[in-house]
Amino acid sequence: MSNIKKAIIPAAGLGTRFLPATKAMPKEMLPIIDKPTIEYIVEEAINSGIEDIIIVTGKGKRAIEDHFDNNFELEHHLKKSNKLDILDKVHQSSNVNIHYIRQKEPLGLGHAVWSARKFIGNEPFAVLLGDDIVKSDTPCLKQLIDKYDETGLSIVGVQEVPYDETKRYGIVDFLNKNGNTYEVRKFVEKPIDNPPSNLAIMGRYIFNPELFTYLSEHKKGAGQEIQLTDSIEELNKVQKVLAYNFEGKRYDVGEVTGFILTTLEFALMDERYKLPIENYLRERGYTNEN
Template structure:
């Protein structure tokens, strides 16, 4: 049985929803409390048993490489000042074996995954998107890997969304259900409102067999004028089963402004040193807004 040991994290997007800050800072480095968003993704991969990670970057993304590198001057300074708790946090972001490759042209998610094909070789692999942070007792990706072990087939992570949001996601058309796992008739990328076959949306976590590259090699243009990973998954599903798994856990959408803000608040409330004062502040905001109205 082939083990899932490698993961791709696409991080080449322009981050236009967060301009102007993303003109100088990669979207993936925007902090949620005290950690950049991409670190949450890397930590999930490691907790899921991934041994090698490749991050697909683009122009202006050097800060990602610097973050996961050693900073000897900073570490030495923290040692001299006896700030060992901060030292451990800094080391957590550098004790990972991460590889990098550039996506030279922004041709879409499918193309970003295709750029890492030589790193993957002929092995099953994972893909984790940085717009989705998942908190779960069993890491979200680990749940998919467990399903791959059982089926030896590709597995896509899904959760239910509101009907009026289905045009924002890849949507699955399920045939039958076994526990939380669905056999899928069709994968549809961002269907028009009112045409979605279900409200089961793909949530940025995948375990894929290497045969996916057979279809990504074609560089077929899909929705939005880009090479879509969902389209290649649908083609793969026509020659071998690709399952959808409704993974357990809370998914936070950090790919747009409101989701990023609410995620930051949720994460801050999980910090004992911030929770009390933050709750008091939020209560004051609610009272103030009621008075204004």
């Protein structure tokens, strides 16, 4: 049985790319079809064997807590109305313990992860970012957990991106490759030019608790924020950190175009919506069909 039972989900960002929609609503609560984006992340954690999740929130994020709380009036209404299929969806996240801590200042992703250090204690743990949804036969996080169980080493999930997009990501400079696993020479946060590769860190991590030693230094990096990638680089100097090219399709829901395309693709994969959307697109000449 895996030792990875705790996970951190940072959700304290301001969501400025989605303004004005996120002025009063957390970005993480924006829905893909009928489910908030953060629920996809929580479900991945549950399906990977995680038992305790701490969500790092910020000001104006109370809706996240309300979403994962019990709503007895709603549940009673659904049961009384015999809408048991909807009731099951409402209960899907109930088989995990969800905790919350507030990041008092938006000091960066590294600081958000550091804020959860007391919850984690001296255990290995997972981090899942909400800007990435991954569809795969084996949950993305479970793939990383299996590799951690095999090696005992911290590991980051990566996939290839076009070289002209590498400046948006933490990038892996690797020494060698064994299957989907890379031994890492260096981690580079958002390289402006001359990226060492196009292997980008994709928001799924397993860490040994020694990471907190470097996060505690609160060193500012790119964007004058405390970057998680910088502390991973420091950890890699004393304790090897692997990169794993996970299997599955990653959807970027952290920016507007990606969010729209993800919503459309998820709708086309759903039998409830597939036919009317295809008909709509066909009628307006958006498909290649004759």
